[in-house]
Amino acid sequence: MRQAGRSLPEYRAVRGEGSILDAIGKPELAAEITLQPVRRYGVDAAILYSDIVVPVAAIGFGVDVAPGVGPVVAEPFHSKDDLRRLRPLEPAIDTPYVLETVRIVAGELDVPLIGFAGAPFTVASYLVEGRPSRTYAKTKALMKGDPSTWHALVDTLAELALASLRSQIEAGASAVQLFDSWAGALSPADYERYVLPASRRIFEGLADTGVPRLHFGVGTGELLGLMAAAGADVVGVDWRVPLDVAAQRVGPDKAVQGNLDPAVCLAPWDVVEAETRAVLRAGAAAPGHVFNLGHGVFPETDPDVLKRVVEVVHGEHG
Amino acid sequence: MRQAGRSLPEYRAVRGEGSILDAIGKPELAAEITLQPVRRYGVDAAILYSDIVVPVAAIGFGVDVAPGVGPVVAEPFHSKDDLRRLRPLEPAIDTPYVLETVRIVAGELDVPLIGFAGAPFTVASYLVEGRPSRTYAKTKALMKGDPSTWHALVDTLAELALASLRSQIEAGASAVQLFDSWAGALSPADYERYVLPASRRIFEGLADTGVPRLHFGVGTGELLGLMAAAGADVVGVDWRVPLDVAAQRVGPDKAVQGNLDPAVCLAPWDVVEAETRAVLRAGAAAPGHVFNLGHGVFPETDPDVLKRVVEVVHGEHG
Numbered sequence A, B: 001m002r003q004a005g006r007s008l009p010e011y012r013a014v015r016g017e018g019s020i021l022d023a024i025g026k027p028e029l030a031a032e033i034t035l036q037p038v039r040r041y042g043v044d045a046a047i048l049y050s051d052i053v054v055p056v057a058a059i060g061f062g063v064d065v066a067p068g069v070g071p072v073v074a075e076p077f078h079s080k081d082d083l084r085r086l087r088p089l090e091p092a093i094d095t096p097y098v099l100e101t102v103r104i105v106a107g108e109l110d111v112p113l114i115g116f117a118g119a120p121f122t123v124a125s126y127l128v129e130g131r132p133s134r135t136y137a138k139t140k141a142l143m144k145g146d147p148s149t150w151h152a153l154v155d156t157l158a159e160l161a162l163a164s165l166r167s168q169i170e171a172g173a174s175a176v177q178l179f180d181s182w183a184g185a186l187s188p189a190d191y192e193r194y195v196l197p198a199s200r201r202i203f204e205g206l207a208d209t210g211v212p213r214l215h216f217g218v219g220t221g222e223l224l225g226l227m228a229a230a231g232a233d234v235v236g237v238d239w240r241v242p243l244d245v246a247a248q249r250v251g252p253d254k255a256v257q258g259n260l261d262p263a264v265c266l267a268p269w270d271v272v273e274a275e276t277r278a279v280l281r282a283g284a285a286a287p288g289h290v291f292n293l294g295h296g297v298f299p300e301t302d303p304d305v306l307k308r309v310v311e312v313v314h315g316e317h318g
Helices: A009-015 A020-024 A027-041 A054-058 A080-085 A096-108 A120-129 A137-145 A147-171 A188-194 A196-205 A221-229 A243-250 A262-266 A269-284 A303-313 B009-015 B020-024 B027-041 B054-058 B080-085 B096-108 B120-129 B137-145 B147-171 B188-194 B196-205 B221-229 B243-250 B262-266 B269-284 B303-313
Strands: A063-066 A070-073 A113-118 A175-179 A213-216 A234-236 A255-260 A290-293 B063-066 B070-073 B113-118 B175-179 B213-216 B234-236 B255-260 B290-293
Touching (some): A020 A054, A137 B262, A137 B269, A147 A196, A175 A196, A188 A196, A243 A269, B020 B027, B020 B063, B027 B096, B113 B147, B120 B137, B175 B196, B243 B255, B262 B269
Parallel strands (some): B113 B175
8 A cells, every 4th residue: 555654643753844755765764664554554565665756866866855745856857958967876876775775674574575666757747847747738748849858868767767676676675666656647649659668668677587567557547558568567557447447458467456546445434345345356357456545545544444444355354 | 628718818918817706707708708719719619718616606605716726615515514505506696697698609609609517526526625636535535425415415516507507508508518527536436326417417407408518527538438328418538548449438429529638739830730630530530529629728828839720620731
C-alpha cells in the first residue's frame, strides 16, 4: 500500500516537518518509516520510502518537495540547453543514503522490499512544469514541439532510474516498482511514441537481475497494454478499470496489481469489507493478481480499517 | 469548444474580475460572451456561457465560484439534514437571466445554441467537498456510507438540471449538454449504481423535446457505454480513448464527440494540423462523430490556432 505511512500516528511522530527529501536523506529514519506499515498492517511486502525526484535532486537539478504542494523546481526545464543540467547518477556517491536505507530495511524484513523509482514521463513532467500540474500543458508542448530534446530528456531520466533501481537491487531490494503516476494524462498514441521507449530502457536494463518489475500509474486504463509491453511484469490498475478487463489488456504472462479505491476505506466497515471481497473475487479471474489499493492511502484513513483490509485479503475473516 | 472564451482578448475585455456567477447574471454580457467564439472561430454551434453550479446557487445553497479556484460552498453538504437546503428550481423566477441570455443568443445566431447544465454527480461533488477536489473522498464516503441520502441528493440535483434544461429549450436552445466533468473519478460499478439512475432521469425527462442530448466528462474511458446507456445521444470523449474504441463502447445509434487534446493547441502549427487531421480520420470510422477538443480550451491558447483548427475541420486547408 503506497503512502500507507501517511495515515499512521507513528509516522507523523517521527516524520517531522519539512521536505520529504530531508527524511529520505536519513537512513535510520527512512528505514523506520519503510518498516512501520509492515509492522502495523502485516502486509506481504514493503515499498521503499522515497520520492520520484530523489535522483534528479541528487544530481543537483534544483528540485525540492514542498510540504502540501509536491515537487517544485527552481528553474524548470525549458529547452535543449537544460539537458546540460542533467548528468548520470552514481548511486554510491549521489544517493548513499538510499542504499543504506535499503540495506537496513532488507536486513530487518522477512517480506520482500520493493525498490522505488520515478518513471521518465512523470519525472520529466515535474522538471518541465516546475510544480504539480493538472494539464501537463508545458510537458506536452515540449514533447510535441521539440521531440528530439524530449527524447534526450526522457532517455536521460531513464538512465537515472535504471542506475538507481540497479543499485537498490544490489543493496537488497528483491523487486522494483517504477512509478509513472501521471502517464494517464497521455493518449495511447502519445504514450507509445514519447514515453514507452524510455520506460522500456529501464525494464530491459533490469531483465538480467531477475527481480519482478512492477509499473504503476493512475488513470491509465487505455495504456495498460502498452505499460505491459514496455517490459513490466506486473501492471498497477486503479479502480476505474475492472480487474478482468485490465487482465485482458495487459495480456498473458503479465499480472495486474490493484485496485481497491482508497476512498472506499473512509466508508463504514461493512462497505469496505464488501468492496475488498469484490476486488478479491475479480482478481481471482486475473492470473497472478496482487491485491493493492488503486492509488495511495488517504492521510485521513483509519489505520484499523487498513489492518482489517489486510486481514480480509489474508483470509482471516469469514 | 468548451471554455473557448478564456483564450480571447475580447472575452477578457468584457468579462471583468469577480465571480463567473456575476457575469452569468447579466444577460447582455453572458450573451456577448456566448457569441464571441462563434464570431471569432466560425464554429458550428454555440454553447451557453454558464456554470454547473448556477441552479444550486440560484436556490440559495450558498455556492460561489472563486476566481482561480472554482466552486466553493460556505456550508458543505454533510448529511441528510442538508437535503432541506435544496428546493425545486423555478427557472422563470430563480434564473430569469439564463432564459434571457438564451433568448438573446438564439435570436442572433444562425447556428444551434447548446444549453448547459451540470450533472448530478459533479454538482454533488462540489456541494459535498465544498471546493474542487482531486480525490472526491467525502463524496464517495457519503455515497457509500449513506446511500439513501446520496440518492436523494442526486435525484434532487437531477430535477434541478432537468428543469433548467427544459427552460433553456423553451427559450430557444436547440440541443443540450450535460456536464459530468468529474464522473471519471468513479469505477464503472459505482457509476452504474450511484450516478447513472440520476443522470438517466434528466435524459429521459428531455426525450419528448426531441433535441440532441450531449453528455460530457473527462477520464471517462470505462464509463462511455454507461453514459450512453443513461440516455445521451452524443457522448464526449477525451484524448485518452481513440475514437474508434470510443465508438464501440458507446454502441450503435450513439455518436461520439471529441477528442483533440487541448494541450496540442500549444504546439507548433504543423503538429496541431497533423493531430487535427488524425482526429478527423479516426472520427470518420465513428458514425456521427462531432469534432471537438477533449477538454476545455487552455487560457494560454493562441486564438489564431483555434481558428485554423476550425478551418481544417471545415476542409478549408488542403
